[in-house]
Amino acid sequence: MTEEINGAAYSHFDPELFRKDFPVLHQNIHGKPLVYLDNAATTQKPQVVIDTIAEYYKGYNSNIHRGVHQLSQKATDEYEKARVKIQKFLNAPKSREIVLLRGTTEAINLVASSYGRKFIKSGDEIIISEMEHHSNIVPWQMLCEQTGAVLKVIPMNDLGELMMDEYKKLLTEKTKIVSVVHASNTLGTENPVEEITRLAHTVGAKVLIDGAQAVQHFKVDVQAIGCDFYAFSGHKLYGPTGIGVLWGREELLEVMPPYQGGGDMILSVTFDKTVYNEIPYKFEAGTPNIADTIALGTAIDYIESIGIDQISTYESELYLYAEETILPIDEVTLIGCAEKKGSVFSFKLKDVHPHDVGTIMDMEGVAIRTGHMCTQPVMKHFGVPALSRISIGLYNTKADIDRAAEGIKKVLEVFA
Amino acid sequence: MNEELKEIYQQVILDHNKSPRNFRKIDPSTHSSEGLNPLCGDHVFIYLDIQDGVIADISFDGNGCAISKSSASIMTAELKGKTVEEAEIIFNQFHDMVTGKLTDEEEIENLGKLSVFQGVRDFPVRVKCASLAWHTMHAALHSETVVTTE
Numbered sequence: 001m002t003e004e005i006n007g008a009a010y011s012h013f014d015p016e017l018f019r020k021d022f023p024v025l026h027q028n029i030h031g032k033p034l035v036y037l038d039n040a041a042t043t044q045k046p047q048v049v050i051d052t053i054a055e056y057y058k059g060y061n062s063n064i065h066r067g068v069h070q071l072s073q074k075a076t077d078e079y080e081k082a083r084v085k086i087q088k089f090l091n092a093p094k095s096r097e098i099v100l101l102r103g104t105t106e107a108i109n110l111v112a113s114s115y116g117r118k119f120i121k122s123g124d125e126i127i128i129s130e131m132e133h134h135s136n137i138v139p140w141q142m143l144c145e146q147t148g149a150v151l152k153v154i155p156m157n158d159l160g161e162l163m164m165d166e167y168k169k170l171l172t173e174k175t176k177i178v179s180v181v182h183a184s185n186t187l188g189t190e191n192p193v194e195e196i197t198r199l200a201h202t203v204g205a206k207v208l209i210d211g212a213q214a215v216q217h218f219k220v221d222v223q224a225i226g227c228d229f230y231a232f233s234g235h236k237l238y239g240p241t242g243i244g245v246l247w248g249r250e251e252l253l254e255v256m257p258p259y260q261g262g263g264d265m266i267l268s269v270t271f272d273k274t275v276y277n278e279i280p281y282k283f284e285a286g287t288p289n290i291a292d293t294i295a296l297g298t299a300i301d302y303i304e305s306i307g308i309d310q311i312s313t314y315e316s317e318l319y320l321y322a323e324e325t326i327l328p329i330d331e332v333t334l335i336g337c338a339e340k341k342g343s344v345f346s347f348k349l350k351d352v353h354p355h356d357v358g359t360i361m362d363m364e365g366v367a368i369r370t371g372h373m374c375t376q377p378v379m380k381h382f383g384v385p386a387l388s389r390i391s392i393g394l395y396n397t398k399a400d401i402d403r404a405a406e407g408i409k410k411v412l413e414v415f416a
Numbered sequence: 417m418n419e420e421l422k423e424i425y426q427q428v429i430l431d432h433n434k435s436p437r438n439f440r441k442i443d444p445s446t447h448s449s450e451g452l453n454p455l456c457g458d459h460v461f462i463y464l465d466i467q468d469g470v471i472a473d474i475s476f477d478g479n480g481c482a483i484s485k486s487s488a489s490i491m492t493a494e495l496k497g498k499t500v501e502e503a504e505i506i507f508n509q510f511h512d513m514v515t516g517k518l519t520d521e522e523e524i525e526n527l528g529k530l531s532v533f534q535g536v537r538d539f540p541v542r543v544k545c546a547s548l549a550w551h552t553m554h555a556a557l558h559s560e561t562v563v564t565t566e
């Protein structure tokens with residue numbers, strides 16, 4: 001329970017205590033205790049989050065913003081409370097700037113189709129980077145196809161850092177949108193988003209930051225970054241799947257057309273004219289994901305009860321331990337060596353294909369991600385079809401890293 | 417090594433992974449196709465030279481995991497000299513074996529070298545790896561240019 005977390009027991013960071021909060025971690029896989037190191041794909045859920053979902057369905061399930069009855073009011077209150085928690089979590093100026101969606105992917109698509117449809121014209125330029133997740137590439141390509149705008153890409157160096165000089169050269173008065181990832185899911189690189197934003201604003205471009213791999217690892221303050229839009233997914237933040245967030249500046253959301261039409265997003269409808277609801281409801285057509293929104297609020301409470309800065313410090317230490325433990329294995333090549341990085345350890349293992357690495361480590365009870373990780377341009381840059389990735393969460397321990405290292409040695413045994 | 421792992425990573429499979437047979441391009445070929453497994457990035461090209469309904473030559477290139485690469489390698493070795501009809505029958509039997517539909521020990525044994533892939537049925541996510549080359553071969557015979565196993 002969250003209440004207990006505030007106590008003295010958590011005064012120093014003890015992942016063993018947090019592990020108890022995550023039921024899924026306590027099971028055997030192929031006869032061995034599970035080591036879950038695929039946190040960048042999705043994190044596990046603490047019991048309080050699971051309980052929140054059950055409590056909603058058991059106790060006050062009903063539609064929001066519609067009924068006058070008590071259950072509907074309770075559901076509406078909890079839903080809107082979660083919005084305020086999210087607002088504070090991002091240090092956003094206003095809760096009406098928080099749009100509740102399915103995830104990062106939908107948030108980026110919303111901006112590309114709504115802002116894009118209204119403001120992007122043929123010949124305009126949109127800048128993304130070489131290390132983007134496909135969800136921050138494809139919506140912009142689609143927009144470019146529809147409008148005749150041109151997509152430009154900030155290249156990265158072999159450490160996996162964006163080349164800021166090249167970025168500066170790409171910026172012109174034609175640049176209308178810059179959309180980059182805060183932290184890379186494949187390389188772990190933490191990008192200088194404040195600087196990227198500041199430079200974009202000098203040419204009048206709007207900036208979207210993909211925070212899918214950021215909010216769970218370090219403090220994010222959208223006002224300090226200065227960006228115009230920020231997107232993240234609940235399921236990577238110890239919350240449920242199917243819920244995500246777009247923060248956007250009020251004045252931009254106000255002038256953007258709705259994304260989908262339906263109930264909740266209107267004030268009045270006649271067959272001649274429909275008056276759209278105010279923000280953020282204008283962008284939340286239909287019955288939203290009520291249970292998971294409320295549970296995302298609980299996930300944020302959970303994180304804050306531990307302290308995001310504490311999580312950050314602990315995970316950085318654990319990442320360094322992973323480097324110390326795994327890099328001495330000669331056959332391992334670390335991909336992504338940015339000066340500023342954390343929590344993601346992607347590697348090549350001799351000429352063993354990552355898929356084989358993944359299967360053998362799974363047999364050892366160690367869950368890691370293998371594949372292109374939805375960043376095919378990154379694979380291309382490093383000349384590999386796929387990679388293996390260890391990604392750290394707040395409940396991982398040095399013992400987990402040791403097990404991963406043993407798993408890697410097992411792979412080498414098989415492929416001796 | 418544990419038993420299931422031994423089953424899937426048999427010596428024959430590791431050997432074909434290390435030194436794949438018929439790993440080259442046939443140019444010109446009478447039939448060819450490209451196979452993709454977007455999930456793991458397996459990417460295989462199959463080339464065939466078919467004369468009078470007989471597979472006179474068959475080869476592959478591309479990249480993939482040990483299972484997909486060795487499967488392609490062993491497939492080319494097994495299918496060379498077979499008729500197109502025979503190839504289709506073996507494809508179906510192979511497919512049934514890796515998906516666990518073919519359980520008859522004797523029938524599996526009749527598949528000869530291909531039977532080393534029977535352990536794959538215990539690894540559902542790897543079935544696609546083992547069958548990618550076969551699907552691609554099948555597509556080539558039917559003149560489809562790109563297949564994916566997703």
Ligand SMILES: Cc1ncc(COP(=O)(O)O)c(C=O)c1O
Nearest residue numbers: 103104105133135185210212233
């Ligand atoms: C950097 C990054 N951006 C975007 C996404 C997409 O998130 P979702 O699938 O939750 O929409 C991911 C998830 O893998 C990611 O890692």
